[in-house]
Amino acid sequence: MMSSSEFASLSRLLVFLCLALQYINGTDTPEQGQSITFSKTVISAGMKFELGFFSPRNSSRYYVGIWFKFKVSTRTVVWVANREYPFLRNTSIFAINPDGNIVISDGRISYMLTNRTTSGNTYAMLKDSLHARLLDSGNLTLHDQISLEVLWQSFNYPSDTILPGMNLGNDRRYGVTWSVVSWRNADDPAPGSFSLELHSDKFNDSLIIMQGSKIYWTIPLNNFLRYNAYGWFRNGNNTVTCGLSDSSSIMQMVLGVFGQLKATDLV
Known part of the structure; x- marks a missing residue:
């Protein structure tokens, strides 16, 4: 059985969260439990779209975006998660918090893309049910693997x-x-x-x-x-x-x- 101190440590770890995304960066395929940082990206299965942090050409602000990747020499951004709430440091992370909400955080402030409420055992829910994926359509989805319900998708925003x-x-x-x-x-x-x-x-x-x-x-x-x-x-x-x-x-x-x-x- 997990001790209270071990559970507290695990809970703190999960605050930076497990993003169950299909992740392709070279030959790396991280397992569930890894967040997206400035140096990492998520690429859809057909290598058509990529998700990650970016900074516009003449800006020192950082955003999470989706851009078209396949056969394009310059970055073509098609979606911006935090277009009104940029971050000033490249140490931010993009992840799912224990409540099942997608967040961008730099350790001091957090911006929530979703506003869901969760009941029951949060840890079990994250471990066994929630899944996020960047599709070849350019749509980022968050869904429950058990019910197959789409809980959130970037195409709605x-x-x-x-x-x-x-x-x-x-x-x-x-x-x-x-x-x-x-x-x-x-x-x-x-x-x-x-x-x-x-x-x-x-x-x-x-x-x-x-x-x-x-x-x-x-x-x-x-x-x-x-x-x-x-x-x-x-x-x-x-x-x-x-x-x-x-x-x-x-x-x-x-x-x-x-x-x-x-x-x-x-x-």
């Missing part, structure tokens, strides 16, 4: 980029709205002046770019599709899901810092 599988619109049943917001500038991923939203009715879906509270630009959704490679699929409840007719491609739709909307093929 987009930054300035839409990837296939992401939603736009408003699901009134659950009170969820999906939109994207531009970076403040090229070196600061904090929310900027422009947002991309979906206006949906019975007959037409339109993409609308807002500059603050004013409409900056609008276009029927179908007019934005090109070469029949991209598709938006209505899933009811005033939402559409971004998809591709060519499954071998990966598309990104980015809202730029000056309100420009651009769709490009990453592969």
Whole structure:
């Protein structure tokens, strides 16, 4: 049986947490119990997306992000976890705390990406149930391996980029709205002046770019599709899901810092 002092030591260890992520860095494959530090990254199974700490080109601030990796010479960041809460030191960690919440911490302050409550034996839950994975779609998911329930996913919290599988619109049943917001500038991923939203009715879906509270630009959704490679699929409840007719491609739709909307093929 574990003594109280041993259990206390283990609990303190778990504060920096066990991230059950598929981790590939060279030939290393860490086991559950390792957090992500500045020098480590997580790479999806098909080596398409990578998660880790990064610092924009002319910035001394540190963020956790996901970027496209495959056949791209420059880093293309598609998601930022802490875009409004940068860290000033490269000693921060990205992990799951004993309550099952994803956190970024530098030892002095912590930023929580999730806000879940946990009951029962926390240690047993972490050891046997929680699992996080970076998918080849660019989606970071946290789910319960026993119930298979997805507890959290980064696709529900987009930054300035839409990837296939992401939603736009408003699901009134659950009170969820999906939109994207531009970076403040090229070196600061904090929310900027422009947002991309979906206006949906019975007959037409339109993409609308807002500059603050004013409409900056609008276009029927179908007019934005090109070469029949991209598709938006209505899933009811005033939402559409971004998809591709060519499954071998990966598309990104980015809202730029000056309100420009651009769709490009990453592969």
